[in-house]
Structures are given as C-alpha cells and as structure tokens.
Amino acid sequence: MGRDPHLPLAAVLPLLLLLLSSLAAAAAKSADEGAISDLAKSLSNLPSSWTSGGDVCTFDGITCERGGEGRVTAIRLGNKGVSGTLPPSLSSLTALTELDLEGNTLGGAFPSVAGLTGLTRLVLNDNWFASLPKDFLQDLPSLQYLSLENMPKLEPWSVSDAIVGSSSLETFAASNASITGAFPAVLANLTSLRSLRLSYNKLTGGLPAGLAELIALDSLQLNNQQLDGKLSGPINVIAAMTNLKVLWIQSNQFTGPIPDLSKSQLESFNVRDNMLTGVVPASLTGIKTLKNVSLTNNQFQGPMPEFNKGVVVELSTETQSRFCQTKPGPCDPLVTILFEVAAGFGYPYELAKTWNGNAPCSSTWIGIVCSSGKDLIIVNLPKRNLSGTISPAFAKLTGLQKLDLSDNHLTGEIPEDLATMPNLNLFDVTNNNLSGELPTFKPSVKVLAEGNRFGESGFLPSSLAGAHKNVGMIIGILIAVVLLVACVVLLVRHLRRKNSEKFGPVSTKGSPDESEMMKIQVVGINGNNNEDSAVQTELYSQVSSGSTNIAHMFESHGMQFSMEVLLKATNNFNEDCILGKGGFGVVYKGNLDGKLVAVKRCDSGVMGTKGQQEFMAEIDVLRKVRHRHLVGLLGYCTHGYERLLVYEYMSGGTLREHLCDLQKSGYTPLTWTQRMTIALDVARGIEYLHGLAQETFIHRDLKPSNILLDQDLRAKVSDFGLVKLANDTDKSMQTRVAGTFGYLAPEYATTGKVTTKVDVYAYGVILMEMLAGRKALDDSLPEDETHLVTIFRKSMLDKEKFRKFVDTTMELSAEAWKSLLEVADLARHCTAREPNQRPDMSHCVNRLSSLLDEWKPTDIDDDDDDECETSQMGLNQQLEKWRCDDFTISDSDTFSMSRKYN
Ligand SMILES: *[C@@H]1O[C@H](CO)[C@@H](O)[C@H](O)[C@H]1NC(C)=O
Ligand SMILES: *[C@@H]1O[C@H](CO)[C@@H](O)[C@H](O)[C@H]1NC(C)=O
Ligand SMILES: *[C@@H]1O[C@H](CO)[C@@H](O)[C@H](O)[C@H]1NC(C)=O
Ligand SMILES: *[C@@H]1O[C@H](CO)[C@@H](O)[C@H](O)[C@H]1NC(C)=O
Ligand SMILES: *[C@@H]1O[C@H](CO)[C@@H](O)[C@H](O)[C@H]1NC(C)=O
Numbered sequence: 001m002g003r004d005p006h007l008p009l010a011a012v013l014p015l016l017l018l019l020l021s022s023l024a025a026a027a028a029k030s031a032d033e034g035a036i037s038d039l040a041k042s043l044s045n046l047p048s049s050w051t052s053g054g055d056v057c058t059f060d061g062i063t064c065e066r067g068g069e070g071r072v073t074a075i076r077l078g079n080k081g082v083s084g085t086l087p088p089s090l091s092s093l094t095a096l097t098e099l100d101l102e103g104n105t106l107g108g109a110f111p112s113v114a115g116l117t118g119l120t121r122l123v124l125n126d127n128w129f130a131s132l133p134k135d136f137l138q139d140l141p142s143l144q145y146l147s148l149e150n151m152p153k154l155e156p157w158s159v160s161d162a163i164v165g166s167s168s169l170e171t172f173a174a175s176n177a178s179i180t181g182a183f184p185a186v187l188a189n190l191t192s193l194r195s196l197r198l199s200y201n202k203l204t205g206g207l208p209a210g211l212a213e214l215i216a217l218d219s220l221q222l223n224n225q226q227l228d229g230k231l232s233g234p235i236n237v238i239a240a241m242t243n244l245k246v247l248w249i250q251s252n253q254f255t256g257p258i259p260d261l262s263k264s265q266l267e268s269f270n271v272r273d274n275m276l277t278g279v280v281p282a283s284l285t286g287i288k289t290l291k292n293v294s295l296t297n298n299q300f301q302g303p304m305p306e307f308n309k310g311v312v313v314e315l316s317t318e319t320q321s322r323f324c325q326t327k328p329g330p331c332d333p334l335v336t337i338l339f340e341v342a343a344g345f346g347y348p349y350e351l352a353k354t355w356n357g358n359a360p361c362s363s364t365w366i367g368i369v370c371s372s373g374k375d376l377i378i379v380n381l382p383k384r385n386l387s388g389t390i391s392p393a394f395a396k397l398t399g400l401q402k403l404d405l406s407d408n409h410l411t412g413e414i415p416e417d418l419a420t421m422p423n424l425n426l427f428d429v430t431n432n433n434l435s436g437e438l439p440t441f442k443p444s445v446k447v448l449a450e451g452n453r454f455g456e457s458g459f460l461p462s463s464l465a466g467a468h469k470n471v472g473m474i475i476g477i478l479i480a481v482v483l484l485v486a487c488v489v490l491l492v493r494h495l496r497r498k499n500s501e502k503f504g505p506v507s508t509k510g511s512p513d514e515s516e517m518m519k520i521q522v523v524g525i526n527g528n529n530n531e532d533s534a535v536q537t538e539l540y541s542q543v544s545s546g547s548t549n550i551a552h553m554f555e556s557h558g559m560q561f562s563m564e565v566l567l568k569a570t571n572n573f574n575e576d577c578i579l580g581k582g583g584f585g586v587v588y589k590g591n592l593d594g595k596l597v598a599v600k601r602c603d604s605g606v607m608g609t610k611g612q613q614e615f616m617a618e619i620d621v622l623r624k625v626r627h628r629h630l631v632g633l634l635g636y637c638t639h640g641y642e643r644l645l646v647y648e649y650m651s652g653g654t655l656r657e658h659l660c661d662l663q664k665s666g667y668t669p670l671t672w673t674q675r676m677t678i679a680l681d682v683a684r685g686i687e688y689l690h691g692l693a694q695e696t697f698i699h700r701d702l703k704p705s706n707i708l709l710d711q712d713l714r715a716k717v718s719d720f721g722l723v724k725l726a727n728d729t730d731k732s733m734q735t736r737v738a739g740t741f742g743y744l745a746p747e748y749a750t751t752g753k754v755t756t757k758v759d760v761y762a763y764g765v766i767l768m769e770m771l772a773g774r775k776a777l778d779d780s781l782p783e784d785e786t787h788l789v790t791i792f793r794k795s796m797l798d799k800e801k802f803r804k805f806v807d808t809t810m811e812l813s814a815e816a817w818k819s820l821l822e823v824a825d826l827a828r829h830c831t832a833r834e835p836n837q838r839p840d841m842s843h844c845v846n847r848l849s850s851l852l853d854e855w856k857p858t859d860i861d862d863d864d865d866d867e868c869e870t871s872q873m874g875l876n877q878q879l880e881k882w883r884c885d886d887f888t889i890s891d892s893d894t895f896s897m898s899r900k901y902n
C-alpha cells in the first residue's frame with residue numbers, strides 16, 4: 001500500500017491527539033504506579049499484598065478506577081499499624097479522591113497535596129507527623145472532610161487562609177493538633193461547615209463575629225485550649241448557629257452572658273469552667289431538644305435555672321450557691337433590677353464576682369451602698385472598665401441618690417427615665433462614650449457629663465466642675481417656671497372662656513413686669529419641644545465697643561466657648577453681672593478680655609430637655625441669621641446641662657425702657673425721628689428674617705423688650721429663641737404657641753397657626769406703642785382700655801381723640817403729624833384681624849423708608865455699621881466674618897450694596 005502524500009492534516013490530527021492522550025494517560029498511570037511504589041518503599045508494616053509486586057490496584061487499601069486507565073483514586077490505610085514517612089511523589093496521584101491514613105505512626109514532614117483537585121477526604125488523625133507543608137490546604141476545591149486530630153508531634157501551625165478554596169468543606173476536625181494563634185477567622189467563610197472541632201489546641205483571643213455565618217454548623221467544639229490566654233470574649237455568635245446540636249466550649253475564658261438561644265436545637269451544651277456571667281436565659285432552659293448541660297464553674301447570676309425533666313445538668317454546689325435561691329424561683333426585686341442594670345453593661349465579670357446571691361445590701365456587692373433601711377442609695381462604679389449601655393432599669397432604683405459611672409467606656413444614650421428619679425442628687429457619667437442627648441435632670445441634680453459624645457459637637461474638656469454653684473438661684477428659677485405654668489394654665493382657660501373667635505383684651509394680674517414676662521405655652525397640633533427655647537431676656541445694656549477682634553476666644557471648631565472662659569467673663573455668674581432675668585433664663589453681662597458681651601444662661605428646665613442635639617440645631621439656625629438689625633450671636637457653650645448663648649452687647653438698653661419705663665431707666669423720651677428710625681431698623685431686621693435669609697424664620701416674640709438699642713439709638717432685634725424655621729413650600733405651620741400677651745396675633749393665640757404675619761401683627765403693636773407711648777397691655781387702666789390694639793384702632797376713628805392718644809412727649813410739626821398718621825395707618829393694617837389683610841414686612845420697610853426719606857434723607861446712613869451681613873455662613877467662615885474683612889450684602893437690601901469694609 002503506497003503512502004498517500006495528500007492525506008489531509010485534518011484526518012491526522014485527531015489520531016495524533018488520541019495518540020498523545022493515550023500516551024499521557026499511560027504516563028499518569030505509570031506515575032501513579034511510581035508513587036505507590038515510592039510509598040511502598042517508604043512505609044513499613046504494610047499489608048502483605050504491597051510486597052508481592054504486580055498491579056498496584058490489587059494492593060490492600062488501594063482503590064483504582066474501574067474503567068479507563070485505572071488510576072488510583074483512594075488510599076485507605078487507616079489503623080494498619082503502618083509507620084514511616086510519606087514520599088513527595090504522593091502529589092502525582094492526581095486522581096486521588098480519598099487519602100485515609102488515620103491511626104498509624106506515620107511521621108516526618110507531611111508532603112504537599114496541593115493540586116489534588118479531586119480530593120474529598122483527607123484523614124490524617126492520630127499520627128506522628130512533625131510538620132505540614134507550606135501549601136497545606138491550598139488548591140483542594142473538592143475537600144469535604146478533613147481530620148488532623150491528635151498529632152502529638154506536630155510543630156505549631158496556623159490554619160492558612162488558603163482553606164477558603166475548599167468551599168465544600170463540611171467537617172474540619174483538628175483538635176489536639178498544635179494549632180496556635182488567634183481563632184482562624186477564615187473559617188467563617190466556609191459556610192458549608194457542619195462540624196468544627198478545634199479543641200485542645202493553643203488558640204487564644206475571641207471568636208470572630210463572622211462565625212455567625214456558619215448557620216449550617218451542627219457541632220462546635222472549642223473546649224480546652226491549652227495556652228493560658230485560652231479563647232475568651234463573648235459567645236454571642238452561637239445565637240446565630242440555629243442548627244447547632246453540640247456546643248462544647250468548656251475550659252476557656254469566655255465572658256459575658258449566654259446569648260438568646262431561643263432558635264436553638266441544642267442537645268449538648270457544655271460551658272463549664274469559663275467566666276460566663278449573667279442570668280441563665282430561659283431561652284436555654286426551654287430548649288426542648290436539650291439532653292446534656294454543664295454550667296459548673298462560671299459566674300452565673302440570678303434565679304436558679306430550671307431545666308426540663310430528663311436533662312442531665314451538671315452544676316457544682318459552688319456554682320449553685322451563686323444563684324439567688326437554692327431552688328428555682330424569682331430573686332429579690334432589688335436584685336432583679338440590679339441584674340437588669342448589669343445586663344446593660346453586658347454582665348461584666350468584675351461585677352459578677354461580687355454581684356451574686358440575693359442580698360445586694362450585704363455590703364459585699366461592689367459599688368452598691370444601701371441605707372440602714374436597705375434602700376439602695378448609691379451606685380458607685382467609676383473606673384470599672386464598664387462597657388455597654390446605661391440600663392433604663394436604673395430608674396427603678398427610686399431610692400438612689402448618687403450614681404457615679406464616670407471613667408468607663410459606656411456607649412449609647414442616657415435613658416430619659418433617669419431624669420425622673422426622685423432622690424437623685426448626683427449623676428456622674430464623665431469620660432465615657434455616651435451619645436445622643438443628655439436628658440434634663442432636675443436642677444437639684446448635680447450632673448457631670450463631660451468627656452462624652454453627646455450631640456454633634458463631640459468631646460468637651462472635662463477640666464471644670466461646679467458650674468452651677470448657685471443652687472438657690474436655680475431653685476428660684478424652677479419655682480418661677482412652676483408659677484408660670486400655673487399662670488399659663490389659668491390664662492389659657494381664661495382665654496378660652498372669652499370666646500376664642502374674638503381676640504379681646506386679656507387682663508393679667510400682678511405687676512406690669514410679670515405680665516410682660518407671661519408666655520403662653522399651648523400645645524398645638526405639632527407639639528414640638530423646639531418652642532421651649534423661648535428664652536426670655538428682658539434687657540441688655542452698656543457699652544459696645546465696636547468689633548474688637550474676639551476671634552481668639554473661640555475654639556478651633558467655631559463658636560464654642562469653654563465654660564471656663566464664660567465663668568471668668570461673668571465673674572462666676574455673679575449677681576452683680578445680671579442684666580435681666582426671665583422665666584426661662586438669666587442674662588449676664590460678661591467681659592471677654594475687654595469686649596463686653598451678653599451671656600444668656602438658659603434655664604435647664606427649658607433648654608435642658610432639648611439636649612445637645614437640638615441645642616446645636618438651634619445654634620445652627622442662629623448662626624445663619626446675621627443682619628445689622630439683628631443682635632448677633634457670638635458663640636455658645638454647653639457644659640453638662642448648662643446651655644449658654646453669647647451675644648453681642650447692646651449699650652442703649654431696650655426699646656421698652658425708652659418707651660414706658662422712663663422714670664426707672666432715666667432715658668429722655670425718644671423724638672419722632674428716633675422712633676421712625678428705630679421702627680425702620682426693626683422692620684428691616686424682621687424683613688430679613690422673613691425672606692432675605694435663605695430660609696424663612698419667624699420670630700414669634702417680637703416686643704419692645706426684645707428690641708435692643710445701641711448708643712446711637714439704632715435698633716437690633718434680639719431673642720431668636722423663638723425663631724422657627726418655616727418650610728419653603730408651606731409658610732404656615734401649627735406649633736405650640738409661644739409669645740407674649742398683647743403681641744399675639746389672634747389666629748396664632750387661638751389655633752397655634754404660625755406664619756410670618758404673626759410677626760407683622762406684633763410689629764404693628766410695637767408701632768402703636770411707639771406712637772402712643774404706652775404698653776400693649778396696661779392693667780392700671782380701666783378694663784376696656786387695657787388692650788392697646790383695641791383702644792388704638794377705636795381712637796383712630798376720631799382725629800381729635802387720636803391726637804390726645806398720641807404720646808405727648810413728642811413735639812410734632814405739621815409734617816411730622818402727617819407722617820405719624822401714615823405710620824398709625826400702617827400699624828392699623830399690621831394688626832388686622834385676618835392675617836391675609838396684614839401687609840408683608842417688606843411693605844412696612846418701603847412705607848417707612850419713604851416716609852423717613854421725606855423727613856431726613858441723610859440721617860439713615862449705615863456706614864458706621866460694624867455688622868457683617870450674609871445670609872448664611874459656615875462655621876469655618878465665622879472667624880473670617882468677624883474680622884469683617886470682606887462681605888456682601890443681599891442685593892435686595894434697599895440701601896446698601898456690596899462694598900468693602902475696613
Ligand atoms: C492528644 O493526642 C495524644 C496522642 O494521640 C493523646 O495521647 C492525648 O490523649 C490527646 N489529648 C487529648 C486531650 O485528646
Ligand atoms: C472571607 O469573606 C470575607 C467577606 O465575606 C472577605 O472579605 C474575606 O476576604 C474572605 N476571606 C478570605 C481569606 O478569602
Ligand atoms: C453529656 O455531655 C458529655 C460531654 O459534655 C458527653 O460525653 C456525654 O456523652 C453526654 N451525655 C449525654 C447523655 O448526652
Ligand atoms: C477592659 O475591658 C476590655 C473588654 O471590654 C478588655 O479587653 C480589657 O482588657 C479590660 N481592661 C482592664 C484593665 O480590665
Ligand atoms: C469611644 O468610641 C470610639 C469609636 O467608637 C473609640 O474609638 C474610642 O476608643 C472610645 N473611647 C472610649 C473612652 O471608650
């Protein structure tokens with residue numbers, strides 16, 4: 001047969017490949033044979049079939065493929081008394097699925113098996129191997145069963161992350177195998193694991209939280225670690241292992257309580273010889289599948305656990321004696337409360353050592369002091385390394401007078417209920433990691449809370465104590481608040497009786513000063529605590545020496561003053577420094593390195609409820625609101641429950657003093673021009689609040705005592721405690737009514753509905769006061785004349801009557817009288833019953849500025865203003881702004897434009 005030179009390559013190729021592959025198979029087969037023969041050479045005591053020669057597949061313990069090339073798939077030499085070492089050629093048995101060598105005396109270095117991709121079972125336990133290869137557990141993707149137990153000669157090793165490739169691993173048994181170091185966190189990735197046994201190793205440290213992923217696990221044995229540290233920390237991860245039947249973690253140093261096991265199917269639970277604490281949970285005792293429990297030698301607390309019948313319970317008498325009774329049943333109520341408290345801290349071991357039994361007042365419980373009447377009066381746990389949270393259960397300790405948890409690592413929020421504890425007089429949580437808001441404690445409680453993370457402003461230095469020495473004053477304020485609330489309730493009833501549709505005169509009893517201080521607090525539909533910020537300040541006064549640079553007094557993050565600085569500035573809140581008192585706080589004159597400021601110390605009863613966060617939110621509002629006719633906030637301070645606001649200082653007193661308290665204040669009556677100028681200043685300030693700032697603000701408590709004057713009798717509006725941020729889309733909202741009688745718009749007083757027109761109404765009342773030279777409410781007058789708005793509007797009907805009504809201290813030219821009538825008309829419109837009939841503030845500004853232009857076109861020159869004006873400022877820009885280096889004025893401002901200030 002001649003060779004066909006044209007035989008196509010395509011026909012040859014498959015033949016070639018077939019040839020090659022059969023060659024390769026033959027090579028693999030012969031490699032297998034080589035490896036087995038290597039094995040036969042390096043082992044002794046092998047079964048006799050190994051020495052007879054012939055096909056390796058006939059050797060005892062060797063399994064080969066039936067068909068194909070007959071490759072070696074399994075070596076099973078378990079418990080054959082074989083000794084010797086394993087040859088490196090073992091790794092050429094690439095068809096191997098099972099290598100079982102357990103129970104022999106094999107030694108030396110275990111060779112690499114990396115790349116035996118078909119290997120499903122690797123059983124090496126009970127041998128004398130001395131070391132494992134570097135690539136141990138690498139590239140074994142099919143591995144399902146791995147046993148490495150009882151390797152007494154193995155050098156210390158740790159489980160390589162490479163095991164993550166064995167994603168089908170179901171059993172990892174490696175107890176008594178010299179594993180060292182931290183618990184191998186990589187095991188948490190092997191979610192197919194059903195049995196994990198790492199007992200009798202040298203593992204230390206805590207259980208990785210990731211172990212909670214091992215939900216298929218039915219047996220976890222980590223008992224008896226051999227190094228001193230042992231396994232430690234909490235065992236919370238076991239709560240997630242809902243298929244767990246066996247949990248053996250005895251002889252370690254686990255701490256904390258037994259977690260909630262209500263989803264568990266445990267059969268055998270052994271935690272003996274640990275440092276577990278807390279109440280043995282009903283979720284353990286109630287497990288129906290449970291057969292076997294050992295709790296001995298832990299620091300359990302609380303009632304004696306009661307397991308179901310048939311459960312074998314191991315519980316030494318020593319451990320039993322820790323429970324509050326020798327038989328199941330409830331503890332003393334005080335004990336129950338204290339264990340709730342301890343639960344908040346995660347049942348710390350240090351507490352559990354003494355907090356056991358049923359007698360907390362026996363003076364063995366650390367940190368617990370009782371009165372002779374067995375009333376718990378002191379919990380004293382500073383510097384106890386406590387973590388966790390402050391339990392609301394503290395509030396149930398009604399006899400408690402002193403609670404000191406300072407210098408721990410507590411997190412979370414302080415439960416509100418603690419503020420209601422009747423006998424508490426000291427609450428110290430200094431230097432923890434508490435967040436949220438500090439509740440408002442009664443003024444009689446000394447609260448120390450520095451060094452926490454309340455609100456947003458974070459850590460405050462804890463250098464200072466005794467910021468509230470003047471307990472008497474605080475009690476005084478408290479009484480005032482209580483009286484106010486009582487008055488308010490009476491007044492509201494009075495108001496309701498008087499037909500809420502009609503806004504008639506409201507008569508107030510008591511001195512004029514008191515009535516000025518009256519505030520209505522009616523809960524509206526959106527009862528919002530923000531409104532409680534109604535911090536009333538009656539007056540400021542004295543020299544404002546321009547804008548000296550006070551930037552250096554602020555802390556780096558902006559406007560925060562330290563308590564120390566403010567204590568110094570006010571001479572420890574000296575009574576002589578008091579500028580004014582209101583129902584909601586006291587204003588002190590302060591001297592900050594020569595710069596006079598007004599320090600408003602908000603009463604805790606009002607401000608404290610807001611907590612740090614709300615307070616900071618308010619600061620945020622206040623700091624956005626900056627205008628030459630608004631009293632500027634310079635900074636703030638929070639210290640414990642103290643909330644302080646630092647304002648610029650106004651030297652000219654309040655408008656109220658200039659209008660109706662002349663004899664007391666000694667001021668000369670304001671001229672018509674001065675009044676007009678002040679009216680315009682106020683209108684501009686309010687206009688800015690209403691619309692020129694990027695958002696809409698509503699003052700809600702406009703009145704002459706909130707209008708402060710400088711030495712040139714230019715006015716600024718103060719007291720933004722009442723400012724409420726209105727929604728851009730909906731400029732009305734229902735709130736708690738907060739304001740002052742005489743200035744309350746009728747719809748606001750009756751429904752709590754607040755719009756910018758509420759301020760317009762109050763502004764109208766102020767205009768009337770300035771024209772008439774009398775108060776909005778004057779009880780010294782006959783009843784039908786007490787209410788200025790009513791009598792003013794009535795008198796306007798008759799020109800002659802009105803002329804008598806106008807403040808006679810003003811000398812009015814004919815021209816002045818003409819403009820006065822216009823202002824009176826404006827005031828009348830501003831106080832219209834229906835909000836929509838009242839003009840906008842910008843209308844008032846326009847009317848008054850045109851009137852004033854006719855009057856004294858050059859008098860209104862604001863070049864001497866030292867206020868910077870922007871609609872919004874970041875805290876970081878703040879210092880910059882105070883230096884007034886460069887600023888712009890909103891372009892809608894009618895008489896100023898962008899300019900440089902020097
Ligand atoms: C550890 O392994 C050795 C050798 O097999 C054995 O003698 C010893 O009892 C084992 N220890 C435990 C605690 O199982
Ligand atoms: C285990 O899983 C986590 C995420 O589930 C991953 O970040 C980590 O790298 C994995 N570990 C290893 C060794 O692959
Ligand atoms: C109880 O637990 C121990 C180990 O803690 C175990 O050896 C024993 O077999 C268990 N007994 C029953 C009845 O489950
Ligand atoms: C404090 O507790 C933490 C764990 O909450 C622990 O790691 C640490 O060692 C403890 N420190 C002291 C001094 O006890
Ligand atoms: C407070 O918490 C932060 C972060 O949570 C932590 O870095 C810091 O160490 C904690 N401080 C204390 C005193 O526990």
